[in-house]
Amino acid sequence: MSESSIKSEILGRKAQFHRLLFRLHFYAGIIVAPFLLILAVTGAIYLFVTEIEDLAHPDWRFVSEQGRHLSPEEMIGGAIKKYPGATPTRIDLPTAPNRTAVVFLTPQEGEPFRVYVDPVSGEALGSFIYAQTLVGFSDLMHGSLLMGDRGDLIVELASCWAIILIITGLYLWWPRTSNKLWGVFIPRFTKGRSMWRDLHAVTGVWVSFLLLFLLLTGLPWSTNWGGYLQKAMELADISYPASYRSHIDHDVTTSDGSAAVLADTMSDIPWTLETAPAPHSHHGGKTPISIDEATKKFAQEGLITGYRLALPSTAQDVYTAYTYPDQPQGQRTIHLDQYTGEVLNDVSFSDYGIGAKAVELGVALHMGNYFGVPNQLLMLFAALGAALLAISGPVMWMMRRKSGLGAPKAIGSGRAIWVLASIMVVFGILFPVLGVTALFVFAVERLVLSRFAPTREWLGLAN
Numbered sequence: 001m002s003e004s005s006i007k008s009e010i011l012g013r014k015a016q017f018h019r020l021l022f023r024l025h026f027y028a029g030i031i032v033a034p035f036l037l038i039l040a041v042t043g044a045i046y047l048f049v050t051e052i053e054d055l056a057h058p059d060w061r062f063v064s065e066q067g068r069h070l071s072p073e074e075m076i077g078g079a080i081k082k083y084p085g086a087t088p089t090r091i092d093l094p095t096a097p098n099r100t101a102v103v104f105l106t107p108q109e110g111e112p113f114r115v116y117v118d119p120v121s122g123e124a125l126g127s128f129i130y131a132q133t134l135v136g137f138s139d140l141m142h143g144s145l146l147m148g149d150r151g152d153l154i155v156e157l158a159s160c161w162a163i164i165l166i167i168t169g170l171y172l173w174w175p176r177t178s179n180k181l182w183g184v185f186i187p188r189f190t191k192g193r194s195m196w197r198d199l200h201a202v203t204g205v206w207v208s209f210l211l212l213f214l215l216l217t218g219l220p221w222s223t224n225w226g227g228y229l230q231k232a233m234e235l236a237d238i239s240y241p242a243s244y245r246s247h248i249d250h251d252v253t254t255s256d257g258s259a260a261v262l263a264d265t266m267s268d269i270p271w272t273l274e275t276a277p278a279p280h281s282h283h284g285g286k287t288p289i290s291i292d293e294a295t296k297k298f299a300q301e302g303l304i305t306g307y308r309l310a311l312p313s314t315a316q317d318v319y320t321a322y323t324y325p326d327q328p329q330g331q332r333t334i335h336l337d338q339y340t341g342e343v344l345n346d347v348s349f350s351d352y353g354i355g356a357k358a359v360e361l362g363v364a365l366h367m368g369n370y371f372g373v374p375n376q377l378l379m380l381f382a383a384l385g386a387a388l389l390a391i392s393g394p395v396m397w398m399m400r401r402k403s404g405l406g407a408p409k410a411i412g413s414g415r416a417i418w419v420l421a422s423i424m425v426v427f428g429i430l431f432p433v434l435g436v437t438a439l440f441v442f443a444v445e446r447l448v449l450s451r452f453a454p455t456r457e458w459l460g461l462a463n
Contacts, residue, residue, distance in 0.1 A: 016415075016416040017416040017419065017420070018171075018172070019416075020416050020417065020420050021168045021171055021172060021420070022168075022172060023460075024164065024168055024420070025164075025165060025168040025169055025172060026397075027441065028161045028162070028164045028165040028168065029165060029393045029394075029397070031157075031158065031161045032158050032161045032162045032165050032390075033390045033393050033394055034390070035145075035154070035155065035158035036158065036162055036386055036387075036389065036390040037386075037387055037390035037391065038141060038142075038145070039142060039155070039158070039159075039386070040383045040384070040386035040387040040390065041138075041383075041387060042138040042139075042141045042142035043138075043142055043214075043379070043383050044380055044383040044384065044387075045134065045135065045138040046135065046138045046139055046142060046367070047367070047368040047376050047379055047380055047383070048368075048376065049135045049139075052134060052135055053133075053135060056133075056134070057116070057126060059125065059126075060100065060116040060125045060126040061099065061100055061116065062098050062099065062100065063094075063097070063098050063099065063100060063118055063119065063120055064118070065120060065121075066097055066098060066120065067120045068120065069094065069119040069120060069305070070119055070120070070121075070122050071291075071292050071295060072091050072093060072101075072291055072292070072295050072309060073290060073291035073292045073295070074122050075091060075093075075101045075103060075117045075119055075122060076088045076091055076103050076117075076291065077122065078103075078117050078118075078121075078122035078123055078124050079103035079105060079115040079117050079124050080105075081124070082115065082124035082127075083105055083107070083115065083124070083127070085107065085108050086105035086106060086107045086108070087105065087106045087107075087313075088103055088104065088105055088311055089104045089105070089106055089112070089310070089311055089313060090103075090104040090266070090267075090308060090309060090310045090311060091103050091104065091308075091309050091311075092104075092308045092309075093119075093305045093306055093307055093308070093309065094119050094305060094306065095305075095306045096306075099119075100116045100117060100118055100119060100125060101116070101117045101119050102114050102115070102116060102117070103115045103117055103124075105127075111129050111131075112129075113127050113128060113129045113130075114127065114128055114129075114130060115127045142155075143155065143221065149223055152222055152223045152224075153222075153223065153224055153433070155222065156219065156222035156223070156224055156225055156433055157433050157434070157437060159215050159218060159219055159222070160219075160225075160427075160431040160433055160434035161434060161437070162211070162215055163212065163215055163216075163427075163431070163434075164427065164434065166204070166208050166211055166212055166215075169201075169204050169208065170204070170205065170208055172201075173201045173204060173205055186202065187199050187201075187202045196392050196395050196396045196399065197396055199388065199392050200388075200389060200392040200393055200396055203385050203388045203389055203392070204385075204389055206385060207381065207382050207385030207386065207389070210378070210379075210381070210382035210385070211382055211385070211386055213362075213365075213366075213382075214366055214379070214382055214386075216362070217359075217362035217363060217365065217366040218366055220271055220359050220362075220363070221271065221363075224432075224433060225431060225432070225433065226271075228432070229359075230274070230275045233353065233355040233356065234275070236353075236355065237353060238353030238354050238355035238356065239272060239275075239352075239353050239355060239356050240272050240273055240275065240276040240352070240353070240356060241276075241345075241347045241351040241352060241353075243345055243347060243351070244273075244276040244277050244279075244345065244347075245277065259277060260277070260278040260280075260316075261274065261275050261276060261277060261278055262274060262275075262276050262277075262278050262320075263275065264278060265278045265310070265313075265317055265320075266310040266320055267310075268308070268324070269322060269324075269333075270322075270324060270328070270331055270333075270360060271356075271359055271360065271363060272352050272356035272359065272360055273333060278318075279318050279320075279335040279344040279345055280316040280317070280318065281312065281315070281316055281317065281318050281337045281338040281339055281340075282337065282339065282340075283315050283316075283339065284339070286339035286340065287339070288312065288338045288339055289336075289338065289339065289340075289341050291309075291311070291319075293341060294309075294319040294336055294338075294341065295309070295321075297336055297341045297343070298319075298321045298334060298336070301334055301343065301346065303321050303323070303332070303334065306323065307321045307322060307323045307332075308321070308322055308323070308324065309321050310322075312338040317338060318335045318336055318337060318338055318344060319335070319336040319338055320333065320334070320335050320336075321333070321334050321336075322334070326364065326369035326370060326372070327364060327369070327370055328349055328357075328360035328361060328363070328364050329349045330349070331348060331349045331360070332346075332347070332348045332349075333345070333346075333347050333348075334346045365379075366379070367379075368380070424438050445459065
């Protein structure tokens with residue numbers, strides 16, 4: 001075979017592989033675009049949770065007169081006075097002298113709600129149901145599309161396909177001409193589809209690595225993939241502190257019969273502790289200590305204010321005080337027996353396994369917390385870039401589409417397909433939901449849709 005023939009064959013294989021990745025990118029875009037837009041918008045809102053809530057309710061969020069703060073029990077009493085009959089489950093103590101406390105209440109009927117309480121006077125200033133606020137709606141939409149576990153799985157699926165979308169997009173973007181600037185790093189402000197192509201490609205290259213970071217640091221919160229990660233980290237002993245293993249009590253179970261974990265007994269805790277076995281109090285005919293007695297014990301252990309206090313709701317539950325600062329190195333969690341006041345566990349960030357530390361650092365950066373406003377703006381840049389990608393991709397498709405679905409033509413067989421299949425197997429192992437859906441799409445396309453002329457033509461399956 002001559003040298004020119006070899007070069008021609010190599011170029012042909014590259015063209016085939018490029019065409020295959022273009023088709024995969026196209027399919028991934030169809031799956032991801034609407035969800036990526038939702039995640040981008042809701043994520044951008046949630047980046048500024050404190051600022052938004054401060055603007056929405058300054059008279060609830062700030063103390064009008066500063067002075068000595070009441071005890072947590074007195075603050076809870078102020079909330080109960082305004083809403084008699086409700087059961088307190090948690091109180092978030094003021095994070096600054098001019099901030100109010102937040103008491104979590106569960107009414108006899110209706111949804112749980114939260115009450116802002118003046119820590120100086122004990123007056124209940126206002127209440128809200130979290131899911132009915134802009135921030136709460138964005139949080140729930142971002143995590144589960146307001147659909148519970150089913151929505152959580154959809155978000156995970158979209159996130160995994162978004163990773164494929166980014167990687168294939170970078171490959172398709174890679175410049176193959178002498179031009180290394182215009183249309184590559186700077187968009188050419190022309191008209192029509194070429195303008196949208198440049199906006200899409202250039203935006204992609206500027207935000208791709210930030211988006212990959214956001215996707216990989218967000219996936220641990222998903223029920224499915226995050227559950228696999230937690231189990232793997234527990235097996236490797238790089239997750240929650242080993243001291244929690246002494247709390248495993250198979251007599252204390254959840255409704256499905258499994259041993260209770262911290263996520264079953266309290267909310268909004270660090271990711272690391274969600275699957276840690278829940279400590280339990282030993283009743284033995286004793287009378288529970290008061291909230292004031294519990295907070296005095298926490299004060300002796302160094303927690304004075306600015307922490308979250310979860311109250312016992314059953315005879316086995318414990319008092320739990322935990323900090324959740326912007327920088328995870330300041331995380332600390334203390335559990336007290338609700339009858340004796342004994343410290344059952346006291347853990348901090350330094351006690352976490354290396355895997356848990358990495359996840360917590362990633363989460364803090366993901367949420368724009370770690371280094372303040374610059375962190376927020378950097379993540380906002382990524383979110384706005386993701387939104388532009390989610391919009392420009394479909395616009396390009398509509399401009400390109402002349403008939404059928406407008407998908408790039410498929411390749412029947414060849415080495416390129418096996419190379420791509422091998423790559424997808426690796427990603428399928430790393431992200432099982434991605435692997436299952438990719439296999440499903442491939443099987444349906446090849447074994448079902450390609451057998452019928454109308455769908456074959458519409459999908460661009462004809463060679």
